[in-house]
Amino acid sequence: MSTISQDPSKPESATAVADPDIDTGRLEGASRARIFAILAVIVLFTEVAPMQYTIVAAALQKIAPTFPGVGADINWAIIVFGLIGAAASPLIGKMSDVWGKKRMFLVCGVLFMIGCVLDAVTSNWALFLIGRGLQATAIATAVIAYGLIRDLMPRRYVPLGLGITATGLGLSAIAGPLLGGFLVDSYSWRAIFWCMAGFTLLMLPAVWLVVPESKLRVPERIDIVGAVLLSAGAGLTLIYLDKGRDWGWGRPTTVAWLIGGVALLVLFVVVETQVPRPIMDMKLLFHPRVALVLAAALFASLQIGVQSYAIAYMAQSPDEANIAGKVQQGSLAQIQAQTGQPMPPEAVQVTLDPGYSYGNGYTLLEFAVQIALLQAVVAMICGALAGALARRIGARIPLIMALAIFVATGACYALLPHTGLLHDRVTDSITRPDWPVGS
Structure with a gap:
């Protein structure tokens, strides 16, 4: 075995990975069946993080009534997951290099399962967010999975393994929306967290028994201070962006959150x-070539995240009686403002239904079948095509094509009508006074 170069300009971890003679436990002589079994277990285990994206985001309107005092802050069920996951991933990645990738893989799974159980049983908003924070450690499983595949897979299988890890086996993209819709419609939103906890409980022994541990270890100190500064700075900034409209964007007490967040990030x-x-x-991140690639990747990731969440939000609409009642209440307020005369309560004969449905009256399962499933299938097909194109002509052109499609799709969302029958019926309630509300 060759000695690791002590080039001070390169981190030890990068030098160790670059040295082809370092023993990482690579399974060069293993059978194809064993290699693909290990790959399948690794990929299935990493699907818990994208699975919760496809399920929890769409189920937020069903979760919200359990926390009636939260209001618009229900979005923090999603924000806290991404925030803690983004801050924890580099730290957990470092820990996996120091203490073992398989070990940290299992730790993330246990924390995710505990978070799911906590959310399944609690009706306290603070505890619910703590559960979501524990689930966020699952985001780091993708980082660890890349390292495991790089260390364990025979070299000829590494590109294939990384590609499959990036796109998944379809469990989260296809089965996730269908399973989430069935569970919420048939039982309650708590069932989705029980289901994800059960899936993780089944996968933990599979990882323990099937996936070997990487032999690569990098003796480094964990930068806890950097992780705290990054997570705290991002958190304060997000609080300002989320609450700025309610608190007043320019109020000193509101701007203080932004100033504090930016200061911690600097x-x-x-x-x-x-x-x-x-x-x-930082020197590597600020290098022009690396910075441009990361900026493009960040923009693409934001587009993917917005796409995933926006579809579910755009399809969620108040029931017709709810909308029509609010419309007539708004019209009554306009009359009072114009005449200056209070209107008697009997002038309003509207029964409000606080319920919500998905676009065109869909249930969550119908939304999954009619909308989310098609989106998932198209994404998987395009992902495979992009991988094939990248091997032939490089990744730049497929990336540009994907971003162009995202821009065109965003323009369609913004400019084309997509409210359907519900929009027409509410419009009739405004333009036709004789149209019965809620009919």
């Missing part, structure tokens, strides 16, 4: 340039 960059083993190598 301090994070300063600290990362000084510590010997940073979570993120």
Whole structure:
């Protein structure tokens, strides 16, 4: 075995990975059946994070009534997952290099399962968010999975393994919406967390028994300070963006959240340039070639995230009686403002239904079949095509094509009508006074 080069300009982890003679436990002589069994278990285990995206985002309107005092802050059920996951992923990735990838793989699974159980049983908003934060560690399983595949898979299978890990086996994209819709419609929103906890409980022994541990270890100190600065700075900034409209964008007490968040993020960059083993190598990140690639990847990731969440939000509409009642209440308020005369209560004969449905009256399962399933299938097909094109002509052109399609899709969402029958019926309630409300 060759000695690891002690080039001070390169981190030890990067040098170790680059050395082809380092023993990482690569399964060069293993059978194809064993290799694909290991790959399947790794990929299935990583699907818990995207599965919750496809299920929880669409089920938010069913979750919200359990926390009546939360209001628009129900979106923090999604925000806290992404925030903690983004901050924890580089830290957990470092831990996996130091303490073992399989070990941290299992730790993330246990924390995810605990978070799911906590959310399945609690009716306290703070505890619910703590559960979502524990579930967010599952985002790091993708980072660990890439490392496991790089260390364990025979070299000829590494590109295939990474591609399959990126696209998944279809469990989260196809089965996730259908399963979530069935569970919520047939039982309650708590059933989706019980289901994800049960899936993780089944996968933990499979990972323990099937996936070997990587032999690669990198003796490094964990940059806890950098992780705290990154998560705190991003959290304060997101609080300002989320609550700025309610609190007043320009109020000093509101702007203080933004100033504090930006200050912590700047301090994070300063600290990362000084510590010997940073979570993120700032010199590498700020290199023009790397920065441009990361900016494109960040933009693409934001588009994918917005696409995933926006479809579910756009399809969620108040029931017709609810909308019509609010429309007539709005008209009554306009009359009072114009005449200056209070209107008697008997002038309003509207029965409000606080319920919500999905587009065109869909249930959650019908939404999954009619909308989410098609989106998932198209995404998987395009992902496979993009991978094939990238091997032939490089990744730049497929990336540009994908971004162009996203831009065109966004323009269609913004400019074309998509409210359907519900929009027409509410419009009739405004333009036709004789149209019975809620009929």
